[in-house]
Amino acid sequence: LSQESSFIQSLRALATDAAARGFMDDAAVLAIGGTNIVLTHDMIAEGVHFLATDPPADVAWKLVAVNLSDLAAKGARPLGVLMGYALIGDAGWDAAFVAGLKAVLAHFQVPLLGGDTVSLAPGAARVFGLTAIGEAPATGAPSRSGAQVGDALFVTGTIGDAGAGLAIAQGDPGDAAMLAAYRRPVPLLTEGQALAPYVHAMMDVSDGLLLDSARMAEASGLALAIDLGAVPLSGPWRAARGEDRAARLAAATAGDDYQLLFAAPADSALPVPATRIGIFSPGAGLSLGDADGAIPLPDRLGYLHG
């Protein structure tokens, strides 16, 4: 275990309240006064979640978007955000961040409710936190752990674009749409709210399709078989990277997609376009294949922090 994984394990022993969902979900769900409140807090740090060269307005966008994506995965309607901001003595950067923050909050119609600032030494790593609060749908906030035997695994949109966009941000040639997928991910709020009543389990794809799928299977206590050939790839991805096994494995193990991943009966009439990519069965573990047969799991299923 990495030091970060060990630390999270030690915190998990403190997650004794049902609302914490054992720290195994995208968000906490707190029942209060007949309503279920969904709460999430994600941090982003320079060099880990964004590049020093990323425009400050895009960093503000990402900070808000990754947290709203956790609300989307629970089918929640956003009510507001609180921000924790570390100042490192770069007023121009900070002003551009605030302009970007204003834009992203207006775009998603989410109010800034409060927060705090702290002044760190000039040159310290930029690190920001955001808490997002939402209201769960009347039908309840889907967990990661509700997949059932015979459910299909579905994913919205396409996979891998943000990972290719990261390479472009680092200097590779490439498509503007893929760069935007990395710098300006779009939380699927409307889609999450529409899907919530139809799904048995739902989460967002943040660390990689295979890694996140394996987490849903483990949380649900089931085995999961994924058809790598069914993983949806964008036109720009196929043009740049192709669609052979290696290309598909690269897409399925890249992070930052922020698509919705969900388990639902295989014959569901879904309210949102999605691609069926797998099937849950009794047992445990992730297996991978395509039309040519079984595929060994790669060493790395996704992006593991720390």
Place this chain on the structure above:
Amino acid sequence: LSQESSFIQSLRALATDAAARGFMDDAAVLAIGGTNIVLTHDMIAEGVHFLATDPPADVAWKLVAVNLSDLAAKGARPLGVLMGYALIGDAGWDAAFVAGLKAVLAHFQVPLLGGDTVSLAPGAARVFGLTAIGEAPATGAPSRSGAQVGDALFVTGTIGDAGAGLAIAQGDPGDAAMLAAYRRPVPLLTEGQALAPYVHAMMDVSDGLLLDSARMAEASGLALAIDLGAVPLSGPWRAARGEDRAARLAAATAGDDYQLLFAAPADSALPVPATRIGIFSPGAGLSLGDADGAIPLPDRLGYLHG
């Protein structure tokens, strides 16, 4: 304006939602499903809010306590917290922090609902954020801005002990109780809940009695006269520092007290012991006096970050 103050001003332009209370209060108050949710997010950083030599368990205590104190100031009952934690490669320190976190959460019976971790470079400044969620009292969450002409200003407990405790933590000789006041402040949750129906305005004393009092007067659009001679001092403080004007000014401009400061009718029968230290009147500005007459305001009314 300091850079941090300018940044906060620029964020204030984004606080257009009523629940944000213009970023002029201890917390946001969000109406949802017939309940008012109180939300606060405070960060603490090494070298700013705590010392590198402070025991990790005390840092965990302070992170939770300063946020619960904001809930106390709104009369709220805590429902849970989410934590943002930066790892800097010191597993022993982190383990001691988690043990302290477990203890403080158990002490105040508040569940950890979620959060996030991020790995920074070894040697980076430690910085932590906490979001606390509470339920406002049925009578409403007092604001900072509700003081009325003729209200008295009251404060609970004694003032200055934490400031003296900071000096002790930095090497001065001194009393263990004052060191504890600095390292382990106690959020006055029960007192805040009891006081909420009686007060016109309430906040906690975090940055200094005079500074925070001036903020309440400004938010309420009133003038405020404080009797420095009435400011309550502890036995250890009087023994160590005396109680002349200079000593009283030192106590009233030190931070980290986390007592409750509130405006209420002067003849109120209060449910909690508190000391009457001032009176609100029409106008603007803070004035200071004692039995010997008027006292010029000190240049520094409290602790201003940045």
